[in-house]
Amino acid sequence: MKSVLDSKIPSGPLKEKWDNYKNGIKLVNPANKRKHTVLVVGTGLAGGSAAATLAELGYKVKSFCIQDSPRRAHSIAAQGGINAAKNYPNDGDTVWRLFYDTVKGGDYRSREANVHRLAQISNNIIDQCVAQGVPFAREYGGLLDNRSFGGAQVSRTFYARGQTGQQLLLGAYQSMSRQIGLGNIEMFARQEMLDLVLVDGKARGIITRNLVTGEIERHSGDAVLLCTGGYGNVYYLSTNAKNSNVTAAWRCHKRGAAFANPCFTQIHPTCIPVSGDYQSKLTLMSESLRNDGRVWVPKKQGDTRKPRDIPEAERDYYLERRYPSFGNLVPRDVASRNAKNACDEGKGVGETKLAVYLDFAEAITRLGKDAIAARYGNLFEMYERITGENPYETPMRMYPAVHYTMGGLWVDYELQSNVEGLFVLGEANFSDHGANRLGASALMQGLADGYFVIPYTLGSYLASNELQKVDGSHAAFSAAESDAKARVEKLLSIQGTKTVTEYHRELGRIMWDYVGMSRTEEGLKKAIAEITALREDFWKNVLVPGEKTTMNKNLEFAGRLADFLELGELMARDALERQESCGGHFREEYQSEDGEAMRNDDLFTYVAAWAYSENGHTLIKEPLEYESIKLTTRSYK
Amino acid sequence: MAESMNIKLKVWRQAGPKAQGRFETYTVPDANPHMSFLELLDVLNEQLIKSGKDPIEFDHDCREGICGSCGVVVDGVAHGPQRRTACCQLHMRHYKDGDTIVVEPWRAEAFPIIKDLVVDRSAFDRIIAAGGFVSVNAGSAQDANCLPIAKTAADLAMDFAACIGCGACVAACPNASASLFTAAKISHLAMLPQGAPERKSRVTAMVNQMAEEGFGDCSNHAECEAVCPKGISISTIATMRREYFKAMLG
Ligand SMILES: Cc1cc2nc3c(=O)[nH]c(=O)nc-3n(C[C@H](O)[C@H](O)[C@H](O)COP(=O)(O)OP(=O)(O)OC[C@H]3O[C@@H](n4cnc5c(N)ncnc54)[C@H](O)[C@@H]3O)c2cc1C
Ligand code: SF4
Ligand code: FES
Numbered sequence: 001m002k003s004v005l006d007s008k009i010p011s012g013p014l015k016e017k018w019d020n021y022k023n024g025i026k027l028v029n030p031a032n033k034r035k036h037t038v039l040v041v042g043t044g045l046a047g048g049s050a051a052a053t054l055a056e057l058g059y060k061v062k063s064f065c066i067q068d069s070p071r072r073a074h075s076i077a078a079q080g081g082i083n084a085a086k087n088y089p090n091d092g093d094t095v096w097r098l099f100y101d102t103v104k105g106g107d108y109r110s111r112e113a114n115v116h117r118l119a120q121i122s123n124n125i126i127d128q129c130v131a132q133g134v135p136f137a138r139e140y141g142g143l144l145d146n147r148s149f150g151g152a153q154v155s156r157t158f159y160a161r162g163q164t165g166q167q168l169l170l171g172a173y174q175s176m177s178r179q180i181g182l183g184n185i186e187m188f189a190r191q192e193m194l195d196l197v198l199v200d201g202k203a204r205g206i207i208t209r210n211l212v213t214g215e216i217e218r219h220s221g222d223a224v225l226l227c228t229g230g231y232g233n234v235y236y237l238s239t240n241a242k243n244s245n246v247t248a249a250w251r252c253h254k255r256g257a258a259f260a261n262p263c264f265t266q267i268h269p270t271c272i273p274v275s276g277d278y279q280s281k282l283t284l285m286s287e288s289l290r291n292d293g294r295v296w297v298p299k300k301q302g303d304t305r306k307p308r309d310i311p312e313a314e315r316d317y318y319l320e321r322r323y324p325s326f327g328n329l330v331p332r333d334v335a336s337r338n339a340k341n342a343c344d345e346g347k348g349v350g351e352t353k354l355a356v357y358l359d360f361a362e363a364i365t366r367l368g369k370d371a372i373a374a375r376y377g378n379l380f381e382m383y384e385r386i387t388g389e390n391p392y393e394t395p396m397r398m399y400p401a402v403h404y405t406m407g408g409l410w411v412d413y414e415l416q417s418n419v420e421g422l423f424v425l426g427e428a429n430f431s432d433h434g435a436n437r438l439g440a441s442a443l444m445q446g447l448a449d450g451y452f453v454i455p456y457t458l459g460s461y462l463a464s465n466e467l468q469k470v471d472g473s474h475a476a477f478s479a480a481e482s483d484a485k486a487r488v489e490k491l492l493s494i495q496g497t498k499t500v501t502e503y504h505r506e507l508g509r510i511m512w513d514y515v516g517m518s519r520t521e522e523g524l525k526k527a528i529a530e531i532t533a534l535r536e537d538f539w540k541n542v543l544v545p546g547e548k549t550t551m552n553k554n555l556e557f558a559g560r561l562a563d564f565l566e567l568g569e570l571m572a573r574d575a576l577e578r579q580e581s582c583g584g585h586f587r588e589e590y591q592s593e594d595g596e597a598m599r600n601d602d603l604f605t606y607v608a609a610w611a612y613s614e615n616g617h618t619l620i621k622e623p624l625e626y627e628s629i630k631l632t633t634r635s636y637k
Numbered sequence: 638m639a640e641s642m643n644i645k646l647k648v649w650r651q652a653g654p655k656a657q658g659r660f661e662t663y664t665v666p667d668a669n670p671h672m673s674f675l676e677l678l679d680v681l682n683e684q685l686i687k688s689g690k691d692p693i694e695f696d697h698d699c700r701e702g703i704c705g706s707c708g709v710v711v712d713g714v715a716h717g718p719q720r721r722t723a724c725c726q727l728h729m730r731h732y733k734d735g736d737t738i739v740v741e742p743w744r745a746e747a748f749p750i751i752k753d754l755v756v757d758r759s760a761f762d763r764i765i766a767a768g769g770f771v772s773v774n775a776g777s778a779q780d781a782n783c784l785p786i787a788k789t790a791a792d793l794a795m796d797f798a799a800c801i802g803c804g805a806c807v808a809a810c811p812n813a814s815a816s817l818f819t820a821a822k823i824s825h826l827a828m829l830p831q832g833a834p835e836r837k838s839r840v841t842a843m844v845n846q847m848a849e850e851g852f853g854d855c856s857n858h859a860e861c862e863a864v865c866p867k868g869i870s871i872s873t874i875a876t877m878r879r880e881y882f883k884a885m886l887g
Contacts, residue, residue, distance in 0.1 A: 053775040068696065069762050071802055072704040088782060124778075131778035133771045133831045135795040142785030160795060166703055167798060174770035181766035189759065212751055241698040275671040280679055281700050382702065385719070385726050386673075451775040499686050501679070545686045550653060551694050551752045554686070 005258065005609055005622045008412040009113040014628045018117045021413070022456055026463035033058035036462050037221040039206055041193050041248055043070030045165070045443055046426025047227030048172030049450025055179035057455055062219055063176065064188045064208060066243045066556075071173040074229050074241040075446065078165020079286035079379070081149060081157035082443040084122035089146050093154040095119045100629060102441060105151040105331050106406070106434020107583035107599060108631045109261070109607075111624060113413060114431050118441075121448040126158055128451055132171040136160050149439040150287050151331040151636075157440045162286055162378045168443055172450070191217070192556060193248040194484040196224060196255045196422065197476050203252075203421035204470045207480045209488070211556060214549040216484055218472035223421045223458060226252060227450070230405040230427035232265065234564045234571065235516070236508025238402035239271060239284040245560040246567050249409050249428050257417040258609035258620060260410035260430035262567065263575035266437055266584050267517050268403035269335035270396075272386055273355040282401040283386055285358070285379055287439040290328045292363035292372065293396070295319050295335070297356050301346035307357055307395050318342060326636040333436045333584045333597075334636060336400035340517050341595065343399075350397045359395035400517060404442060406433045406584065407574075410609040410622075414457035415449060418609075420465075423458060425449035430607065435583025488548050491558045496541030500558045503538050507531065507561070507568055515572050518586045527572040535565040570610060570617060577619065580604045601631050642729070644668040645737040646681060648693055651750055658750070660739075670730040674717065675700060675707060677729060678740075695754040702726040702866060705801035708808070709754045710741040715805035715864040723803060723866040743804050745813035747851040758804050760850035761818060768842035769822040771831050784830060794828035797821045799867040806861035806869075812853030817861040819847050820877035821869045827880055837884035844881055 010021040028036070036059050040051040043065040051063040065073060087093040099119035103110055126144070130136065136158050137145040146155040160167040179185040190211040197205035197220070205220040231246035232238035253259045270290065272283045296315045303310065318338055320327045328335075339356045342348065349355050364372050369392060373380070380391045387397070408430040415423050415431070426446040433441065514520075514527035538561070546552040581590040581597035582604070590598045607622040644665045651658030665681050672680070675697050682692035698706040702723040709724055711717030716724045719731060732738070740754065748756040786794075798821075806817035823840050826832030832839070855874055862871045 049775070056774040067698060067704070067706060068758060069705075069802065071762070071765075072698060072706050074699070074704075076704045077699045077701055086781070124776075126781045127778035128773075128775055130781040130784065131771065131773045131831060133794075133826055133829050135791050135798050135825070135829070136781075137795075138786060138788045138791040140788050142787050142791075143782050160798075163703065163795075163799065166801075167795075170798065174765060175773075175775075177762065177766040178770040178772060180762075181768075187762075189762075241704060242700065243698050276669055278669065278672050278676050278680055280673075280676050283701055382726070385702075385722060385728065388728070388730055455775070499683055501683060543686060545689075546691050551755060553694060554692060 003620055005410060005418055005620055006412060007111060007622060008414060009111070010413065014112060014116050017113050018120055025456060025460035028459045028463045030058060034060055036060065037062060038223050038225060038458065039219055039221040040064070040225045040227060041206065042073065042227030042229060042426070042428070043173070043176070044073035044075035044227060044229055044426060045169055045172060045446030046428070046450045047225065048073065048169060048176050049447050050225055050227060050425055050454050051185055052172055052175035052179055053451050053455050054458070055184035061179070061185040062188065062221065063185050064191045064193060066190065066192050066211065068190055070176060070187060070189060071170060073169060074244050075169045075443070076166045077241060078443055079162045079284065080288045081147060081159035081164045081440040082125070082168065083149070083156050083440040084126045084158060084444065085119055085156060086123055086126060088144060089155045091154045093156050097154065098122060098156065101152050102432070102438055103434065103629055104634055105438035106436050107597070107634055108434065108601070108605070108626070109582055109624065110432055110434030112626060112628055117453070118432050118445055118448050121452045122444050124452055125444060125447045129168055129171050132175060134160060134167045134171045147288055148291060148329065150290060150329050150335070151438040159288070162376065165443060168447065193228070194251065194559070195480040196252045197480045198255055198419065199470050199474055199476050201420060202467070203419055205472065205477060207477070207484045209484070212551055214547070214552070216481055218477045218481060220471050220477070222462060222467050223423060225423045225425060225454065226409065226428050227425045228428045230408070231564070231567060232402045232405050234507070234568050235402040235511045236504045237274065237279060237282050239268060239282050242281060245563070247560050247563045250563040250567055252409060252417065252419065252422060254612050255419065257419045257422055258410040258611050259407070259570065260607050260609045261407040261574065262571045262610065263515065263578060263585055264406035264435050264583065265402060266332060266404040266406060267336045267400045269332055269339055269400050270358060270398045271401035272383065273350060273352060273397055273399040283382070284401070284403060285383060285396065285398065287332070289358060289376060289379065292375065293328065293358040293360050294362060295328055295356055295358055297342045297347040297349060307349070307359070316347070323636045330636045331436060331438060336517055337586060339398070339400055355397035355399045357395035358398045360391060361395070364392065404437055406430065406435060406437055410607070414460065415453055416457065416461065421461065423454060425454060435585055487559065488555065491542070491544050491555060491562070492548055494540065494542050494544065496543050498541050499543055500554055500561055503534065503542060504557070504561050504564070506534055507565060510534070511568055511571070515568070515575055518588055519575050520588045521576065524572045524576040528569055531565065531569045531572065538562065538565055573617065574608055574610065577608065578604055640670070642668045642670065642732065642734040644677065644732060647737065647739045649741045650693065650753055653752060654749055668729055670728070672729050673700065673725060674711070674727040674729065675725050693754060694752045697725055700725040703801060705803040708743055708803045708805055710743065710808060712739050715743070715808040716866055721866055721868050723801070743808035745807045745852070747813065747815070748804060748807065760852070761802050761804065761815070763850060764815065764819055764843055764846045765822065767846035768835070768839035771826065772835060786829060790828050794825050797825035797828065797869065797873055800869055801867055803866060805864045805866065807852065809860040809864040810853065811858055811860065812856060814855045815847050815850070815852040816855035816874050816877065817865060817869055817871065819843050820873035823880055824873040824876045827876060836880065840877065840880040841884050844877070
């Protein structure tokens with residue numbers, strides 16, 4: 001593989017780059033568009049919006065997802081909102097400020113040009129979604145309402161109750177459905193991509209498994225768009241949906257696509273704490289709650305009094321105390337680390353002592369119960385359903401949980417990986433959030449990629465490449481298909497003694513303990529050794545029940561876990577290599593006296609892109625150049 | 638720590654779409670009141686795998702009541718006993734030691750069984766594809782605030798748009814009608830000016846598709862509303878009828 005990665009950032013001043021790019025590209029003749037087949041894997045915000053938009057433009061689209069319907073992609077679960085620089089509240093927002101906040105929030109580890117384009121496009125997204133009928137929250141005058149979110153001092157977040165992701169996804173799904181009805185998109189639900197097919201070095205197809213019949217299928221096209229989401233489930237417990245996985249991305253990685261910044265993981269500060277070892281996933285409570293909820297722990301260690309019996313003077317509102325200008329609205333990485341520290345100091349609350357309070361008493365007194373119910377009613381209900389406790393009366397108990405992965409497949413400005421013809425969109429790529437993502441910006445990125453970036457960049461690729469006709473009978477498809485079949489058979493043939501879930505939990509424990517909220521050289525080395533041993537054991541002793549010719553979810557999960565067992569090791573290696581603390585990546589060795597993250601800009605202002613070969617991984621560095629923003633120590637004090 | 642409970646489960650097992658199904662009885666000796674109902678099935682599945690048996694297949698993904706993947710009939714009620722709750726959000730604290738729980742898939746002609754508790758709900762996707770959208774291409778929209786919408790209308794639209802497409806309404810309906818699902822989408826878009834230009838073609842196409850898929854007619858039993866995890870109101874069905882008649886009249 002090439003040892004240098006070209007980010008293809010267009011020339012010109014930052015504000016003009018995207019326009020310069022669009023002005024300079026070749027276009028596909030409208031009559032030729034329908035001659036191109038594009039394979040879109042994933043139907044979340046990124047894949048759904050891309051598939052719909054490309055079909056509207058006239059391309060032939062084949063779309064794939066694991067769930068029984070494209071409407072159920074993990075994006076559906078996003079709660080809080082989506083950012084845009086509309087400045088409707090007139091509180092000082094601009095495209096520049098959204099750009100700046102996102103780069104700063106990402107602790108200066110993202111690409112300026114990409115982030116600036118994202119901020120520019122943000123406003124079009126809101127327009128598009130409203131036109132689709134997305135029922136965003138409105139004010140009494142009939143105009144759109146905004147709320148504030150962590151890491152920003154303006155209100156720029158659009159929302160639809162606590163179901164923003166659902167409404168945005170249904171908007172994209174409905175646009176997709178229209179194109180399905182018109183015959184421009186062929187939909188393949190309950191299909192899992194198991195491999196990427198390269199012909200003459202270019203991405204020309206995928207191998208999938210039909211999850212109902214077990215059949216292995218070949219699909220060919222002129223380009224492949226990977227929109228397969230994040231890999232937070234490598235930790236077993238996370239806020240991601242159970243089907244979220246790294247398999248499609250990992251298969252592409254093993255076919256040559258570089259994997260960038262794998263160790264950059266976001267741990268979200270407000271999730272419902274673990275209740276027992278049967279726990280299958282964690283539930284997020286939207287960041288928007290921190291607008292009105294106040295975070296605190298008892299000042300005394302091991303205080304077992306009920307929260308309401310602890311007087312004000314004996315509570316520590318530690319975020320308000322340490323970060324007076326942002327208070328409870330500090331970015332996620334900062335809030336999470338502080339919660340962990342409070343619990344490590346023995347001030348944690350609840351049965352397990354691994355929780356802090358998020359308290360609405362003051363807001364209820366100030367605004368009234370109805371106002372709070374209007375803002376957060378459905379979240380409060382969800383909390384009560386899960387915990388059996390009423391947050392109107394007693395503070396919520398919260399603990400950080402794995403939530404989002406900033407790392408992903410490396411892409412250039414055109415969202416193309418280093419494998420030609422393979423484009424990566426949404427959470428599956430690494431591009432816009434640096435070492436920490438700000439709230440409400442993943443939805444923005446997924447939709448920006450799908451509605452407004454890929455139509456241009458894919459068109460440019462197709463217009464400037466002469467692609468030979470290729471179909472499923474090509475030898476490359478046969479080879480990839482036999483690999484996929486062999487893997488399925490191998491997994492079923494082991495018939496060992498430990499279940500897939502047992503192995504996954506074990507991997508999750510290693511990842512959380514050593515590659516989680518705080519990392520050390522010693523711990524990371526331990527993680528690498530333990531994961532290697534676990535992986536070897538998995539391939540000797542896993543017990544996968546059932547057959548390959550029927551629906552068999554254990555078999556699906558086994559294949560995904562096998563890839564997580566490789567990814568986990570790379571994450572630890574990446575974390576070991578990055579000898580600095582930045583954003584969600586906190587190395588205990590690199591912190592200031594008062595426990596804040598210490599970056600090392602001289603040595604680590606780069607994207608760590610890992611290339612795979614039979615002999616292992618090699619690191620390729622893409623230096624990050626800051627032309628418009630001055631790197632400073634991130635402070636929310 | 639919470640007390641553990643002994644729970645008996647009678648679960649519908651069916652090897653494939655054409656296979657004969659039957660109930661099997663299992664026991665989970667160490668259920669915990671804090672676990673969710675799906676976690677109880679997870680625990681049972683681990684038990685089954687370890688004893689060399691096939692685990693029970695069931696659909697699930699978000700486990701937060703929003704994706705609409707999960708859906709089983711628990712003791713005769715779609716999604717189980719807790720109102721306005723998808724079965725992934727049902728917790729075992731609603732049961733007690735020694736209880737028996739009967740678990741079945743959605744049963745409707747338009748939702749054929751794939752395996753065990755998993756059914757094929759693709760008919761819902763085809764109803765949406767028939768007309769459940771606003772025809773607007775990316776790139777053609779005006780500034781979002783050029784279109785003020787009264788808050789009350791926007792809030793109602795949101796109430797209707799909250800449908801998760803789970804299919805409980807069909808499973809609960811004696812006629813296996815998909816009216817609540819279809820009406821929710823029609824009502825969402827009928828509340829908003831964006832939906833107005835295609836109002837008539839939408840309702841006609843969607844209602845016709847619903848019939849074509851083999852769903853039954855609505856005869857006002859209101860069982861759908863009672864089980865709907867999102868509290869979609871049957872008033873939407875009246876709206877759908879009204880919209881349909883208006884469309885018929887031209
Ligand atoms: C609980 C929660 C709340 C959130 N809230 C917010 C928020 O308020 N604001 C915000 O900006 N962000 C939020 N996020 C983050 C945001 O939701 C996600 O980052 C974003 O939705 C990801 O979208 P995506 O399109 O990239 O991928 P996904 O929505 O994850 O979609 C992945 C798609 O790929 C398919 N797929 C995966 N693997 C394969 C395969 N091998 N073969 C075939 N198909 C495959 C899946 O079926 C699915 O269709 C939240 C995340 C969580 C977990
Ligand atoms: S109307 Fe209610 S029960 Fe029916 S599919 Fe929608 S959410 Fe499920
Ligand atoms: S699993 Fe998503 S709604 Fe139940």
